[in-house]
Structure formats: structure tokens, C-alpha cells
Amino acid sequence: DAKTTQPPSMDCAEGRAANLPCNHSTISGNEYVYWYRQIHSQGPQYIIHGLKNNETNEMASLIITEDRKSSTLILPHATLRDTAVYYCIVRATHYNQGGKLIFGQGTELSVKP
Amino acid sequence: GAVVSQHPSWVICKSGTSVKIECRSLDFQATTMFWYRQFPKQSLMLMATSNEGSKATYEQGVEKDKFLINHASLTLSTLTVTSAHPEDSSFYICSARDRGTSGNTIYFGEGSWLTVV
Numbered sequence: 001d002a003k004t005t006q007p008p009s010m011d012c013a014e015g016r017a018a019n020l021p022c023n024h025s026t027i028s029g030n031e032y033v034y035w036y037r038q039i040h041s042q043g044p045q046y047i048i049h050g051l052k053n054n055e056t057n058e059m060a061s062l063i064i065t066e067d068r069k070s071s072t073l074i075l076p077h078a079t080l081r082d083t084a085v086y087y088c089i090v091r092a093t094h095y096n097q098g099g100k101l102i103f104g105q106g107t108e109l110s111v112k113p
Numbered sequence: 114g115a116v117v118s119q120h121p122s123w124v125i126c127k128s129g130t131s132v133k134i135e136c137r138s139l140d141f142q143a144t145t146m147f148w149y150r151q152f153p154k155q156s157l158m159l160m161a162t163s164n165e166g167s168k169a170t171y172e173q174g175v176e177k178d179k180f181l182i183n184h185a186s187l188t189l190s191t192l193t194v195t196s197a198h199p200e201d202s203s204f205y206i207c208s209a210r211d212r213g214t215s216g217n218t219i220y221f222g223e224g225s226w227l228t229v230v
Contacts, residue, residue: 034218034219036221038157041204041224041226042223042224043117043119043206043208043221043222043223043224044157044206044208044221045221046218046219046220046221049218087156099145099210099217099219100147100159100162101147101159101208101219102159103149103156103157103158103159104156105156106156
């Protein structure tokens with residue numbers, strides 16, 4: 001699975017959009033970009049995933065560049081409860097290609113009042 | 114999203130004893146589940162991939178005789194920490210792959226805190 005690079009930490013003001021970047025320059029054509037977050041002492045929570053098109057759900061938006069070498073997770077109106085470590089992971093999903101999620105260090109997002 | 118449940122949420126056991134942690138997919142069938150451990154202020158480390166009806170695949174450096182994994186049904190995988198020692202104290206997290214979703218999304222349980230005294 002391709003490696004990702006994320007900034008170790010970011011701050012965001014409550015109510016503002018949080019934009020979390022991720023570089024995955026060695027991503028393969030069959031690998032999806034996944035985002036999870038982990039609030040302290042809990043299991044990771046799935047946020048969103050995408051292959052090449054931008055995606056949006058009730059939690060966030062995922063913007064993937066045209067060359068797929070980087071992406072941005074957008075939390076449109078950050079709240080204090082969004083304070084967490086955010087993980088960007090690229091993963092092949094076909095059964096015979098493992099499909100494992102390998103976690104890096106992630107970005108620690110602090111939402112401040 | 115799909116629900117994955119772990120039990121127990123926390124457990125304290127004596128050194129030398131074994132402890133079992135259960136992982137259940139509540140609203141989908143999971144042919145594949147994954148077990149992680151996490152130490153304080155560190156990221157999740159994948160321990161093994163659990164496949165229903167077959168032997169688990171362990172990551173390099175993980176002792177298969179120490180961490181026994183059984184995936185006997187499509188909704189249940191168990192991790193047994195055998196002859197536990199204080200250094201096995203950690204946060205253990207399971208996840209399950211939902212093949213009914215695009216991208217075979219993986220969902221995580223709440224985690225289980227193990228303290229060995």
C-alpha cells in the first residue's frame with residue numbers, strides 16, 4: 001500500500017472550515033483514499049473515501065487532485081467535537097490485494113473556541 | 114455506517130493468565146477482520162488479518178502463539194492474549210470489512226483496554 005504524508009498537527013477555529021491535506025504521490029490506479037479519525041481512547045471512525053472523483057457526505061468532503069497524488073479532507077464547520085487525530089490512508093480494496101489499512105501518524109486537529 | 118462491537122471494553126488480568134477479546138460485526142457479514150494494538154501516544158499497529166474459516170495472517174514480528182485469533186463465523190472474531198504479561202497491556206482494536214459497500218469499507222470497534230498486573 002502507498003505511503004501518505006500528513007502534517008503532524010493543525011489548529012482550526014470553531015465554526016470555520018478545517019482543511020486537512022494529504023500527499024500520496026505513489027498511489028496506484030486501484031487504490032482508494034480513505035479518511036478516518038480517532039478521538040482519544042476510542043476506535044477509529046470512518047469518515048469518507050474516494051477513488052478519483054470528489055466525494056461528499058454528511059461528515060465531510062474529500063477533494064482529490066486530478067493526478068491523484070494528493071487530497072484534502074474538508075470539515076465545513078468544525079466543532080470542538082471534531083478535535084481528533086485524522087488519518088489519511090490509501091488502500092487497494094480487491095480481496096487478493098490485501099485491503100489492509102496501514103496507519104501512519106496522522107494529523108492531530110485541535111478545534112479551538 | 115456499519116457497526117462493529119468489541120467486548121469487553123476494558124479488562125484487568127493477572128500476569129500469566131489468558132484473556133479473550135471478542136469482535137462482532139452487528140449488521141453485516143465480515144469474511145475478513147483485522148486486529149490492531151495501540152500504545153499511548155502512538156498510532157495503530159496492525160497485528161493480524163483474520164479470515165473466516167481459515168488461519169489468521171500475522172504481521173511480521175507478531176507472535177501467533179501469543180495472540181491467538183479465531184474467526185469461526187461471519188460475524189465474530191476473537192483475539193486471545195495467552196500468558197499475558199505487563200508489556201501486553203495496551204489498547205486492542207478490531208475492525209471488519211464490509212464487502213457490501215463500495216471500496217469494501219472497513220469499520221472499527223470501540224477498542225478494548227487490557228491491563229495486565
